[in-house]
Amino acid sequence: MSRARTSAGPGADRRVPVVLLVPALVGLALLVVPMAGLAWRAPWGRFPELLTSDSVLTALRLSVTTATSATVLSVLCGVPLAWLLARGDFPGRALLRGLVTVPLVLPPVIGGVALLVAFGRQGVIGGWLDRTFGLSLPFTTGAVVLSQAFVAMPYLVIAVEGAFRGADRRYEDVAATLGASAWTVFRRITLPAVLPGVAAGAVLCWARALGEFGATITFAGSFPGTTRTLPLEAYVAIGAGDTDMAIVLSLMMIVVSVVILVGLRERWVNVR
Amino acid sequence: MSPEGLEMDVVVDRGPFVLDVSVRIDAGEVVALLGPNGAGKSTLLGVLAGLIRPTAGRVALAGVTLDDVATGQHVPARGRRVGLVVQDYLLFGHMTVVENVAFGLRARGIPRRRARESAARTLERVGLGGLDGRKPRELSGGQAQRVALARALVVEPRLLLLDEPLAALDAGTRPAVRAELRRHLAGYSGCAIVVTHDPLEAMVLGDRLVVVEDGRVVQAGPPAEVARHPGTDYVARLVGLNLLQGTARGRTADVGAGTVIALAHEEHGPVHIAFSPSAVVLSPHRPDGSARNVWPGTVQDLETHGDLVRVTVSGALPVLADVTPLAIADLQLAPGMPVWASVKASEITAYPA
Structure with missing residues (x-):
């Protein structure tokens, strides 16, 4: 604010027009006030006690494990998928790119329903898994990982696809003239070049997985220790009238998100 | 072959x-x-x-x-x-100098140690011994x-x-x-x-x-x-010459636009006519005497070129002329001004096109 006034250059009115300033402040308030409210109402005295309670620690452990697993899964599948979208030359690529990004705008609950229909015991793939291997996914920790990957992988794919597109392909050409196979070129030239993009995408993916709620509760349910992650724990706390607990969990998640987003904002904006 | x-x-x-x-x-x-x-x-x-x-x-x-x-x-x-x-x-920015050079050998399946030794020798050969561990940006x-x-x-x-x-x-x-x-x-x-x-x-x-x-x-x-x-x-x-295309008949060549160029030797049929910009003389009026190797044009551009000024003359027969700054002052050459360009036959090279 003060900067907007003092940075006025000679001959130019650099003040922010009121017409822009007022709605900007309203928007800012809309985004920040609820979070500030949480901090205001937080039971700071009971904080350590609540944070170290069994249910929170269990949920935290589960959240970190599942979000990390979902991120690993997303990197292993998402990087090759991003490569395909960026470099592949096949019909329907635009359609495929659209499909991959659908989970970004789809309500996660719908994602959960879709997962249930596909992987549920009566589902197309789930039924086969059940008959063939006796495997049942819904309401297991595996279902949590799958839900998180479904919702979070598109973030990684978009970031990495941008990095692949931004990478100078002439390096790959030079590597090829030096006798490198396509796989060697990918491993030793392309991948190192897009590594910052992969790292950014993975962190974003992890953060999104950590906050996943809708798909998880639909497809995996809310069982303490196996599927009840931090957001579900907060939801349960609210339902049980334990506002203090809900606030503590919320603040915890907000801090993690802020740290990650502030650290990545520059890169994320650039990648887009 | x-x-x-x-x-x-x-x-x-x-x-x-x-x-x-x-x-x-x-x-x-x-x-x-x-x-x-x-x-x-x-x-x-x-x-x-x-x-x-x-x-x-x-x-x-x-x-x-x-x-x-x-x-x-x-x-x-x-x-x-x-x-x-x-x-x-x-x-490759993420590899050292020696890894860059060894890349092709490694890609061909040569073991790391031997590839690096060979790369180091090649670096020595191009006078870069001792830079093996540097990164390209250094x-x-x-x-x-x-x-x-x-x-x-x-x-x-x-x-x-x-x-x-x-x-x-x-x-x-x-x-x-x-x-x-x-x-x-x-x-x-x-x-x-x-x-x-x-x-x-x-x-x-x-x-x-x-x-x-x-x-x-x-x-x-x-x-x-x-x-x-x-x-x-x-x-x-590219090589700093003027080039005209024409049709030679013995010691003269018709280069179009009503201009006939006198040649230093005999040629017949389609020819290229090359001469240096420094052989071109510019004058504000049609020079007296020889009716050959003279054509009109318009000054399009002036540009310093070493000790001389390169004048771009546009027209039916565009040509570059290198003249002294003194001549520019004397003739008061400026873009848009009509001029006459002339070249001595002895300064011209003609060869079949």
């Missing part, structure tokens, strides 16, 4: 642009490839490197067919033994260029492609790097192509010049021959 050399007869059809060239290069020969932007030089290199598939034709190197559209043969880039060095070097332009050269040479290519290898260097370091590149090329037994915009570079590095314009080879020959007898306006400008 030795069996070790390069034979290339290809057509690349890219919509409005068509590259249609035949090039022969002997082993040990360095060809300087010249041409304006968009002439097809990069496409030509891309075909040779195996990065672009030709639409028609054939490429053979050292007796091995690399491309033959008729039989569907195509050797991909990695199997070609064609080295590529480009203007901005494209060193190198000067000249050093980076030599690393790129070492990286290409270490896998012993049969054909070396240098795409404007000196263009990214500043004017101060260019002569030294150019001289050194010439030494390395002289000691190289395969075929080499150097793409350049710089006539001096072409003359110094090339055993032979090949000029490409609009996707076709328009002139080829020894540098001195091409420089003396440019075949197109582009080449003439």
Whole structure:
């Protein structure tokens, strides 16, 4: 604010027009006030006690494990998928790119329903898994990982696809003239070049997985220790009238998100 | 044509642009490839490197067919033994200098230790011993260029492609790097192509010049021959000569626009007429006496050119004239001014087109 006034250059009115300033402040308030409210109402005295309670620690452990697993899964599948979208030359690529990004705008609950229909015991793939291997996914920790990957992988794919597109392909050409196979070129030239993009995408993916709620509760349910992650724990706390607990969990998640987003904002904006 | 050399007869059809060239290069020969932007030089290199598939034709190197559209043969880039060095070097930034040079050997399955030893020796050979552990960003332009050269040479290519290898260097370091590149090329037994915009570079590095314009080879020959007898306006400008096309009848040639040029020797049929800009005399009025070798034009542009001023004269017979600053003042030359250009017959070279 003060900067907007003092940075006025000679001959130019650099003040922010009121017409822009007022709605900007309203928007800012809309985004920040609820979070500030949480901090205001937080039971700071009971904080350590609540944070170290069994249910929170269990949920935290589960959240970190599942979000990390979902991120690993997303990197292993998402990087090759991003490569395909960026470099592949096949019909329907635009359609495929659209499909991959659908989970970004789809309500996660719908994602959960879709997962249930596909992987549920009566589902197309789930039924086969059940008959063939006796495997049942819904309401297991595996279902949590799958839900998180479904919702979070598109973030990684978009970031990495941008990095692949931004990478100078002439390096790959030079590597090829030096006798490198396509796989060697990918491993030793392309991948190192897009590594910052992969790292950014993975962190974003992890953060999104950590906050996943809708798909998880639909497809995996809310069982303490196996599927009840931090957001579900907060939801349960609210339902049980334990506002203090809900606030503590919320603040915890907000801090993690802020740290990650502030650290990545520059890169994320650039990648887009 | 030795069996070790390069034979290339290809057509690349890219919509409005068509590259249609035949090039022969002997082993040990360095060809300087010249041409304006968009002439097809990069496409030509891309075909040779195996990065672009030709639409028609054939490429053979050292007796091995690399491309033959008729039989569907195509050797991909990695199997070609064609080295590529480009203007901005494209060193792999996350690898050290020695890892860059060892890359081609490692890609061919040579164990790390042996690849590094071999790479270190090659670096020594290009005068970069001791820089093995550096990262590319810590190198000067000249050093980076030599690393790129070492990286290409270490896998012993049969054909070396240098795409404007000196263009990214500043004017101060260019002569030294150019001289050194010439030494390395002289000691190289395969075929080499150097793409350049710089006539001096072409003359110094090339055993032979090949000029490409609009996707076709328009002139080829020894540098001195091409420089003396440019075949197109582009080449003439490049070597700093004026070029007119005309029809000779003995000691005179009709160059159109009602102008007849007197020649120093007899020629017949279509001819190129070349003369240096410093041989052109400009005057505000039609000079008296000889009715020949004089034509009108309009001053279009003035530009300092060494100790002289280069005047671009436009008109039916556009011409460049190098005149002294004093003459500019005397004649009060300025853009838009009508002038008469004249050249002495003894300053003119005429040769069959």
